[in-house]
Amino acid sequence: QVQLVExxxxxxxxxxxxxxxxxxxxxxxxxxxxxxxxxxxxxxxxFVAAIGWSGGTTIYGDxxxxxxxxxxxxxxxxxxxxxxxLKPEDTAVYYCAADSQYRGALYYTPxxxxxxxxxxQVTVSS
Numbered sequence: 001q002v003q004l005v006e007x008x009x010x011x012x013x014x015x016x017x018x019x020x021x022x023x024x025x026x027x028x029x030x031x032x033x034x035x036x037x038x039x040x041x042x043x044x045x046x047f048v049a050a051i052g053w054s055g056g057t058t059i060y061g062d063x064x065x066x067x068x069x070x071x072x073x074x075x076x077x078x079x080x081x082x083x084x085x086l087k088p089e090d091t092a093v094y095y096c097a098a099d100s101q102y103r104g105a106l107y108y109t110p111x112x113x114x115x116x117x118x119x120x121q122v123t124v125s126s
Contacts, residue, residue: 002027002115004096009120020081022096030074033102035113036081038092050106059106086124093119
């Protein structure tokens with residue numbers, strides 16, 4: 001059973017940066033595709049970014065391209081989301097997700113990810 005624990009959320013001002021971490025346990029982290037999603041109140045869960053097992057392949061949602069960067073450290077079983085130039089519309093609960101069936105393709109849709117963390121709140125004030 002894979003367990004994912006996010007950390008690093010908080011309250012920041014517009015224009016600030018924040019780095020989220022997601023620590024994985026209970027599985028073979030280095031084989032998984034990993035993703036970040038977010039969900040604001042009253043909205044559907046939105047894809048943010050995903051990364052392949054080696055870190056060499058990444059994809060991003062249109063709203064965060066050029067501002068956010070996903071990375072991973074397989075030695076630490078951790079995936080990161082560096083968020084720069086934050087905007088109030090980035091306010092949401094951010095979730096880490098694992099695709100344990102990863103075979104090279106990264107996905108934007110939540111249903112492709114079988115494991116989820118509990119989420120961490122990010123609030124960006126204007």
